Amino acid sequence: MFFASDNSGPVHPNVLAKLAEANQGYQMAYGADTMMDEVRARIRGIFEAPNAAVYLVATGTAANSLALATLSNPWETIFCSPVAHIHEDECNAPEFYSGAKLTLVPGGDKMAPDALRDSILGEETRGVHGPQRGPVSITQVTERGSVYSLEELQALCAVAKEFELPVHLDGARFSNALVALNCSPAEMTWKAGVDALSFGGTKNGLLGVEAVVFFDESKAWEFELRRKRGAHLFSKHRYLSAQMAAYLDGDLWLKLARRANANAARLADGLREKGAEFLHEPQANMIFASFPRSQHKHLHEAGALYHLWGATLDGEDESELLACRLVCDWSIGAEDIDRFLNLL
């Protein structure tokens, strides 16, 4: 009963098999491996973007930080949600790489176009004194488990384009969002107005690989230099390529995301039946739900692992509703979900 995170489960066996397959003979280092050529071509194909620049790094924070640094200047500000991963969970890495400041667009988890426009307008009244307007970073799936609709993405990108600002999509859970929206990768990125994408694999069955995709390739060489200078260029790059190749083979990435989302749906349905309340309707593989302290205690004692959200088990009032975050990855079995629900 492990619902703590989607970075704690095992990797899919196909990925290990692909590592073994890649482990034959000699390969040029630093991204010049033959498997990377294949991966690049396939990502370009999947995104209908024949000229896209495609790179692999090993952590989501590296993907976000390097992409944002490439899109921005150190005297600029990056617009994002107040709960964006780049703001809350990367220990100043985006600032370290870019030199830019993060401007938190007021509102909730999801940025609203009007709030974004107001934030951007607010950053250009002081000439050289204030930071200049820089990229907009959108998180899809959001950190609270919501999924922007295509219309919402388009509207946010349109605001950015009003001001000629580039758009970055933090897609650590890109696959989960894609299968939730049932749209094409192109629709969820460049067709909506996204310029650079962190295309996550780590949370969806890989050991540790994220692709960074620039739909405009003009920044490609700068990105390569930034990646090396950030110590994120792997010498034995073939093992990153192999993970991504396994991910794309036979649409494994989509299958795993569908499984994770289905797991979350099964869990959400059960929670609903048990009377739990939701922060908002679960859409991908994360659930933010509230139910009584007594039930949390019961689950906890039975070994269920997940994070309470702004709450603590300690407390007298057994009926108090405590919020929690429940995350499902691809590997969770139905029996685990049902056992969890039965304990409620």
Added chain:
Amino acid sequence: MFFASDNSGPVHPNVLAKLAEANQGYQMAYGADTMMDEVRARIRGIFEAPNAAVYLVATGTAANSLALATLSNPWETIFCSPVAHIHEDECNAPEFYSGAKLTLVPGGDKMAPDALRDSILGEETRGVHGPQRGPVSITQVTERGSVYSLEELQALCAVAKEFELPVHLDGARFSNALVALNCSPAEMTWKAGVDALSFGGTKNGLLGVEAVVFFDESKAWEFELRRKRGAHLFSKHRYLSAQMAAYLDGDLWLKLARRANANAARLADGLREKGAEFLHEPQANMIFASFPRSQHKHLHEAGALYHLWGATLDGEDESELLACRLVCDWSIGAEDIDRFLNLL
């Protein structure tokens, strides 16, 4: 006949097996996996350093840059060889992470204690105007394939200690040096005066793992924050732990290093017999040798892969001696070496 680099060969099968072993069930992320506890304990044991702080990162540049940043301040200078990897091959990563300047100690590949002392003395005549003295970084095996003797290491560290400067050892090829010197890990590090070590695994049979070891643990928390801020903390950290665990199991790291060094010795012996000249006597797994252009051409045509060193195949004079770098990893077979030698 692949002698281009020790980062181009396959990983040892035990490493893949350990990844599979680690791929069971759920593990806490970000270094809290149980295998890391085991790895930490074993590295402390191997180094006879029960309180050492031990961390894993995925690239050698990350290990070096984060270790040096932790040992230095941005207004300082890091003393190193003019051919140090941190100077020549990391695209300003050490400067990016530390903010410090690199001061190149005049001389060849190996730093000499007197030259180091002169460099250090030269950096403290200008008060606040010049950068302040910071750490000394030593590369073992050097970038030209030499190995510092224990006495040499001790002498360099003693100079650093005269000025109360910390010492970093770039041990991307630590294992190759250790088996060449036939000494203990403690002797080659803290007993000689080393404060922080980049303990390489990638060039010696792993996919991509280096340990950073601080023999004084007071900098441990700072390092953890720097690692995260640098985007080098892996969420699915267990797959780094597993690689290092496999490396240490049954002294695989020593066995692979011995094999690589033996390969290089076999190759060097053959080259010597064929009349090649050496930049200096090969000691570990790298050879810098010179032989006639005609022989290089012959090898090249037969498919041998290696780097010419400050030279080019193009040229009229068939008898001109051209230098080259030949690197052996653990995986090269005797037959490949012999075939290479026969082609000479």
Added chain:
Amino acid sequence: MFFASDNSGPVHPNVLAKLAEANQGYQMAYGADTMMDEVRARIRGIFEAPNAAVYLVATGTAANSLALATLSNPWETIFCSPVAHIHEDECNAPEFYSGAKLTLVPGGDKMAPDALRDSILGEETRGVHGPQRGPVSITQVTERGSVYSLEELQALCAVAKEFELPVHLDGARFSNALVALNCSPAEMTWKAGVDALSFGGTKNGLLGVEAVVFFDESKAWEFELRRKRGAHLFSKHRYLSAQMAAYLDGDLWLKLARRANANAARLADGLREKGAEFLHEPQANMIFASFPRSQHKHLHEAGALYHLWGATLDGEDESELLACRLVCDWSIGAEDIDRFLNLL
């Protein structure tokens, strides 16, 4: 009728006279001038802080950025008001110098102790993932012309001390606040819990000098190195010393601040009589007031210079109340104020 800023008026004649006095013969450069010894001793005396480290720089942004960089680490967060000068008007300089992130304490112009505590508490729930808690920066006079009472300052510092965080006071208008509170410099700084102070002179009659005062001198050498590395150490430092010496001579700094505040009080009284509304009661030398568009137009046509605040002269509705900022420096004459008021 110049009420646009207190950095646009002339310097006091005593300051120019002191520059001439300092312009005799040779002086050691880079802060070793004899006048600096005198300035240091006098600032220590004025602040009843015999061991304080005292430095001069030429801009307020340099004073703030260097002080905050000295108090923080690049993986930390600096707590400040959403309208702090360091956030809005320094083009990422504090981030550039410190590497830290600014965390905006929710609320208005003035930070409230509870809001500060909540912000600090909010920054320590994610271990190595989020930035760590760093210094608290308080602006006195605030950017909206308010003055924290001693009790308010003490309460904010007490919150910082609960978490062992250092406190920086941005005192670009320190003198204006001091004479408004009619307290001692020690009471408004270290006795309240302030660790480092930007002690402004530029906005109060100097050409361009701010002192940075560390009440704990342990950070002194680090500050000196940061100042030099930031290119803020003046070779002909005597001309900074001379400005500060003139500022302190005969309490010129207090006299000029009293004059500026009195100018603002005269202006505020007149505005009140004319029916203007205030954002809050003016306390120092800045007024945020609202009155009808028609009056603004009238003033504008008569040559009055000041900034509208989130408003524009363009508009149909002549009776609409438009906010503006009116700043008085020491040099404004009563006749200018009265002329302005008569135009209303």
Added chain:
Amino acid sequence: MFFASDNSGPVHPNVLAKLAEANQGYQMAYGADTMMDEVRARIRGIFEAPNAAVYLVATGTAANSLALATLSNPWETIFCSPVAHIHEDECNAPEFYSGAKLTLVPGGDKMAPDALRDSILGEETRGVHGPQRGPVSITQVTERGSVYSLEELQALCAVAKEFELPVHLDGARFSNALVALNCSPAEMTWKAGVDALSFGGTKNGLLGVEAVVFFDESKAWEFELRRKRGAHLFSKHRYLSAQMAAYLDGDLWLKLARRANANAARLADGLREKGAEFLHEPQANMIFASFPRSQHKHLHEAGALYHLWGATLDGEDESELLACRLVCDWSIGAEDIDRFLNLL
């Protein structure tokens, strides 16, 4: 008898008079003062560069660091002399501002074109691994008192242009070089191939002002943002403008430089007569000379102030030749020089 530095003498009285003249009424802050318009126009005229971008900062280190940061990227290397001020005397400020690495062109004080070409060639054999080639920075007058001839400057710039690298001229003593060469400012800068200039005033009679001149104005806005972010934009900018205006009025800058050079020539002539040896023939306002320890002691006891160069007064051998640096500014009187010479 003060020959320690040209940053220790008084400023010219005209400069103080201009400060008083500028101290009338109100002026827009941050560089929008009317005197700056005049200064910009005059510098453009003097340099025959009608579109040049012209900015003022207060320290030479700021001028150099900001100019180089504007010309480079953080993954590049800046080529300079091993004794360049930017390398030896700015406490890592150029690295802090630019993120780039300094590459020291082997050789002496003056860079030689062939050595520069070799250094540049040496930086492009490692693809993404090594830093990329960035700007060339030339110091005129050099730190050892030499002056590059126009032909030498042209040859160095030509090498830079072979590789399409921008050229920065550190002209802290630009005026002294100009009058030594008796050429035009345009000849010594853009006509020779210089792209950006630090045009020094501080060492030649001002309190603290350096102009940064970009002959290609495309980098102007970036420079403005970098200046602000570096905390080097003065609010009361008119007092920087006034200094530069006084400097240009009636060619004061040239007159002061001629006086300083003449002082040095008088001193050098006397030293030659007394048998002193020169490191090289003095050309501007700095002399590097050697004479016996006994004479140094005698001068020292009589109160002469100057720096020994890699030597110390302590020592038994009275006849040992000790090197020293003697710098003349505009303000030194003939009687002081003669008194110094008589003491020899």
